[in-house]
Amino acid sequence: xxxxxxxQQLQAFRDNFSAANLTVAQHAAMRxxxxxxxxxxxxxxxxxRTFSVEVETGGVTNxxxxxxxxxxxxxxxxxxxxxQKYKVKDFELSQSYLYFWDKVESANIFYDxxxxxxxxxxDDREVAFYLAGPGQDGGQWAMxxxxxxxxxxxPQAAMPETFNTNATAGFGAALDLKLxxxxxxxxxxxNGGATAGEINARRQTLLSEVYRMTAVAVGEPPVSxxxxxxxxxxxxxxxxxxxxxxxxxxxxxxxxxxxxxxxxAPDKPLDQAYRLPAxxxxxxxxxxxxxxxxxxxxxxxxxxxxxDGETVWFGNDxxxxxxxxxxxxxxxxxxxxxxxxxxxxxxxxDRFRYGEAEVTHAMTLTGVDLxxxxxxxxxxxxxxxxxxxxxxxxxxxxxxFDEFTYEVVVQRKYxxxxxxxxxDGEPVVLPAWDGLA
Numbered sequence: 001x002x003x004x005x006x007x008q009q010l011q012a013f014r015d016n017f018s019a020a021n022l023t024v025a026q027h028a029a030m031r032x033x034x035x036x037x038x039x040x041x042x043x044x045x046x047x048x049r050t051f052s053v054e055v056e057t058g059g060v061t062n063x064x065x066x067x068x069x070x071x072x073x074x075x076x077x078x079x080x081x082x083x084q085k086y087k088v089k090d091f092e093l094s095q096s097y098l099y100f101w102d103k104v105e106s107a108n109i110f111y112d113x114x115x116x117x118x119x120x121x122x123d124d125r126e127v128a129f130y131l132a133g134p135g136q137d138g139g140q141w142a143m144x145x146x147x148x149x150x151x152x153x154x155p156q157a158a159m160p161e162t163f164n165t166n167a168t169a170g171f172g173a174a175l176d177l178k179l180x181x182x183x184x185x186x187x188x189x190x191n192g193g194a195t196a197g198e199i200n201a202r203r204q205t206l207l208s209e210v211y212r213m214t215a216v217a218v219g220e221p222p223v224s225x226x227x228x229x230x231x232x233x234x235x236x237x238x239x240x241x242x243x244x245x246x247x248x249x250x251x252x253x254x255x256x257x258x259x260x261x262x263x264x265a266p267d268k269p270l271d272q273a274y275r276l277p278a279x280x281x282x283x284x285x286x287x288x289x290x291x292x293x294x295x296x297x298x299x300x301x302x303x304x305x306x307x308d309g310e311t312v313w314f315g316n317d318x319x320x321x322x323x324x325x326x327x328x329x330x331x332x333x334x335x336x337x338x339x340x341x342x343x344x345x346x347x348x349x350d351r352f353r354y355g356e357a358e359v360t361h362a363m364t365l366t367g368v369d370l371x372x373x374x375x376x377x378x379x380x381x382x383x384x385x386x387x388x389x390x391x392x393x394x395x396x397x398x399x400x401f402d403e404f405t406y407e408v409v410v411q412r413k414y415x416x417x418x419x420x421x422x423x424d425g426e427p428v429v430l431p432a433w434d435g436l437a
């Protein structure tokens with residue numbers, strides 16, 4: 001059944017708009033844009049940036065025009081621990097180093113997925129997911145942790161940022177083309193009856209080309225380096241010929257196997273673990289597992305970890321109800337519903353079900369203000385440089401945390417026995433296109 005809009009309906013729409021008396025709102029929105037016209041200044045007054053629990057951190061990092069927030073956030077938590085232990089406030093680890101290895105490892109697992117699904121049509125939903133953006137640079141906590149576990153870390157000075165890591169679109173487009181072409185080659189070989197040896201030989205050549213492309217765009221990662229730094233007491237330190245793996249093992253205490261991704265996705269049954277193998281980037285690496293629990297569990301665990309002096313990786317939807325310049329995160333920040341006179345409410349579960357909710361960004365919790373053990377505001381370290389927010393730091397209301405935070409990564413010791421049982425249970429495998437990612 002179809003419904004054509006007729007002139008009688010159009011006149012009713014005009015009458016309805018006129019009766020709503022929205023002329024002033026219309027003028028403000030037309031001149032300043034919807035967000036500016038609906039901005040609520042009371043939020044800035046309420047979020048005062050005073051925190052009773054605060055981990056001391058230095059200057060922020062800047063991912064610039066890239067989607068590497070998941071790498072930045074994990075490396076931020078690592079560099080915070082290094083800064084505390086060795087008294088080096090603004091020490092920075094190389095994001096380019098892990099970005100390089102992610103490209104090679106992701107291509108490797110992409111070939112496995114393409115060969116595994118070679119008997120399906122290219123418009124199969126899972127195949128289409130793999131082909132949608134194989135060279136792009138988004139990711140999950142477990143993906144970053146898998147890279148660190150396998151390849152270690154290096155100081156930024158050992159592998160600095162390049163044009164193509166600061167602005168990844170051009171190289172990402174080249175990799176998209178390369179990997180889609182490789183997919184066509186591998187599918188044709190598999191479906192044409194090529195032997196396993198022939199397929200593996202061609203696959204090795206294709207992967208070598210990905211390494212070559214990444215090395216040209218980013219630089220080749222160091223096999224070893226000399227660690228040099230001057231601590232906050234101006235004392236000079238130098239250790240020669242460290243490998244990236246030895247640097248991570250010897251200088252960092254973070255056991256990446258001891259962390260759990262607590263998730264709140266109320267469109268799915270709570271108290272259940274879920275796995276997303278389609279986004280895993282390292283063969284033999286950490287599985288992407290989400291422990292789906294009530295929001296109160298995420299709050300409690302994050303506060304406990306902050307109280308013990310460790311910052312928290314968290315996944316969120318930063319594009320919702322945020323103000324970049326002032327660094328504010330609050331569900332009442334832009335009162336768009338009042339501007340339009342339209343009910344725009346949608347609960348968290350339905351936002352997942354209908355495609356409105358998505359984990360678009362990762363940041364780092366570095367502080368919280370507690371009153372009677374309840375969070376009244378959170379301090380957030382972003383990776384957008386120091387020209388946004390308060391020198392790169394945002395302040396988040398507890399309501400925004402509840403609505404638009406979907407993941408926190410915490411040590412197992414902060415989970416209850418019941419939550420640990422869920423985390424260690426058999427995960428439900430999610431399809432590649434699931435909105436939890």
